[in-house]
Amino acid sequence: MKLPELHIGDLTARLPIVQGGMGVGISLSGLAGAVAAAGGVGTISGVQIGFREPDFEKDPVTANLRAIGKELQKARERSPHGIIGFNFMSVMKNYALYVREAVRCGADFIVSGAGLPFSLPELTKGSTVKILPIVSSARACRLIVGKWLRQGRLPDAVVVEGPLAGGHLGFKYQDMVQNTYPALEDCVAEVRAYLDTVESEHHVSIPVIAGGGLAAHEDVCRMLSLGAAGVQLGTRFVATEECDACPAFKQAYLNACEEDIRIIKSPVGLAARAISNPFLQMAEEQGRIPPARCYGCMEACSPAETKYCISSALFDAANDGSGLIFCGAGAAKLHELTTVPLLLAELSG
Template sequence: MSQYKEVVIGKKSLKYPVVQGGMGIGVSLGTLAGNVAKEGGAGTISAAQIGFREPDFYTNAEAANLRAIEKEIQTARKIAPTGVIGINIMTVTKEYEAQVRKAAECGVDFIVSGAGLPVKLPEYVKDFDVAIIPVVSSLRSAQVLIKMWQKRYQRLPDAVVIEGPKAGGHLGFLPEQLEDISDEEFEAEECRIIQYIRELGEANQIYIPVIVGGGVNTASDLKHHLELGADAIQAATKFVTTKECDAHPLYKEAYINCQKEDICIIKSPVGMPGRAIFNHFLDQVKKGLRPVQRCYRCMGACNPAKAPYCITEALIHAVKGELEEGLIFCGADAFQAAKITTVKQVMEELTQ
C-alpha cells in the first residue's frame, strides 16, 4: 500500500501522488505516459503537433494530429490498461476544440489545459466522462477561470495544476516575473491558491485535488509541497532522461550534457516566455537567421510574418535528435540530470 493519501483523478486513484507533465512536441507520447501510469502515477501525453510522424503531417496536419492522438492513447493503454492516462492540450492550439473532443472520444481519464485560460473546455467535453484540469500560475487566473466555468457551465475543475516559475517550456509568467520572483514568494502564492481551492471545494461539497509543478525533482520536494497543502506534484523534466521517454536519445543527452548556465529564458513566437537549453539554433535565432519558411497553423497567437522562427519545425528537429536545428525546452533543473534512467527508478526517487 502507498504511504500517501488517496488522490483521485476523475474516477481513478493514483498509487503515488505523481503526475507526469506533458512535454511536446513528441517528448511525452504514449510510451512515456503509459509507463508512468503503469508505475502508479498519472501519465500525460502531449497533443502539441502530435502527428509529426504521420506521413501526411506536412500536407494535412489537422488530420495527422487527430489520428496520432488516437494512436498514442492506444499505445499508452496497452502498456497500462487500468492506469491513469491523460493528455495535455494547449489552449492556444488552433485545433483546440477538435483535439479535446478527439481525446475525450478515445477515453482519456483527464485533459490538462494551459498556455492561456481554457475558458470553453467544459463546453467541449459536456458529452464525455472525462476529468478536466486547468493549469494556473496565480490566484487571480484561478479565480477568473473557475468563476467563469461556474457561471457559464455550472462546472468546477476536477483538479487544478499550479505551475511554478521553474517549469519548462512555455511559462505563465511575464519575463520580469521570472527574473524577480523568489521561491518563497511563489510558495506564498501557491498556498493562497490551495486555500482558495479548498474553500471552493467545501462550499460545493466536493474535493478538488491540487497538483503543483515546476522544479519538483526529489522526494523532499514532493514532501514539501504536500506539507504546504498540495495533493500531488507534477514532474516533467525528470522523466526526459528515461529509457521510456519518446524523444530521441540525443535529446536526452542534451539534458545530461547541459550546465546550469546553458539554461535560458526565451521569447516564444507565440509571445510567451519559455525555458530552453541554449544551443546553435538559439544563437542563430538571436542573429535573426531563422525566418519562418512555412506555417503549420499550430497556434493562433503566432504571426508567421513577424515570428523569429517556426516553433513547430524547431521542436520537431529537437525531438528527432537534430539538435543544432532544434529548440530544446527544459525545466530550470535540467542540468541536474546525470544519466539515462527508467520511469520506475524516477518514481522510486520521487516517492521513497
C-alpha cells in the same frame, strides 16, 4: 513519509505523481504508458502529436487527429488500467477539435494551460473526462472557476505550475529574467486557500497538483505538507529510457550546465525556459528565421512576423536534438538515464 494515493474525482492513482505533458514528441505513449503502469499519472502531449505521421506535411490537422487515437491506444497497451490523459495548449489552433477527439477516444483527463482554457467544460460536456486547468496564480484560478461555474462545471483538479518549470511559463518575461517571480510554495498556498472557499461553498473536493522544479522525495513531501494532493514533474522524466525524446534530446539534458539554461521569449509571446544551443544562438544573431511553411499551430502566430516557427524548432529538437529544447530549471542536475519505475521509487522515498 509514505506517499498517499491521488484522487481526481473517481480516478485513483497509487502514487500522487503526475508526469507533465511535454511537446513536441517528448511525452507520447511510451512515457505516459510507462508512468501509468508504474502507478503514476501519464500525460501525452497533444501539441502537434501527429508530426511523424506520413501525411503530416500535407494535412497536419488530420494527422494530429489520427495520432491522438494511436498514441492513446499504445499507452493503454502498456497500462490497461492506468490513468492516461492529454495536455493541450489552449492557444492551439483547432484546440476544440483536438480536445473533442481525445474525449472521443477515451482519455481519462485533459489538462490545459498556456492561456486560460475557458471552453474546456463545453468541449468535454456529457463525458466522464476529468478537466484540469494549469494556473500560476490564484487570480488565474479564480477567473477560470468563475467562467466554468457559469457553464455548470468546476475543475476536477488544478495544476499549479511555478516559475521553475520547463517550457512555456505563466509569468512575465521581465519577472523571469529579473528573478522577481513568486516561489512555487506561495503559488500553491494562495491557490489552495482560494479553492478551500470554493470547496466549502459547493461541497466538492478540488485537489491541487504542484509542479515546477520538483525533483526529489523531499520536494514531493514539502508540497504535500503545503496542502497539495499531488505533484507534477516533467524534466526528470526526460532522463528516462522510456521517454519518447530522441537520444540527442536526452543527451542535451545530461550535458547541460547551469549557465546553459536560459529564459527566452518564445514566438508565441510567452516566457519560456530552454537549453542554450546553436539553434537559439542563431535565432538571436539573425533576429528572425523566416518559416519555410506555416503549420497553423498557434492562434496568435503571424508567419510573416514570427521570430521563427516554433513547430519546426520543436520538430527538430524531437527528431535529432538540433532545435528548441525546452527544459526545467533542474535539468543541469541530471547526469544519467534511469527508468520510470526506478524514478518513481526514488520519488516515493
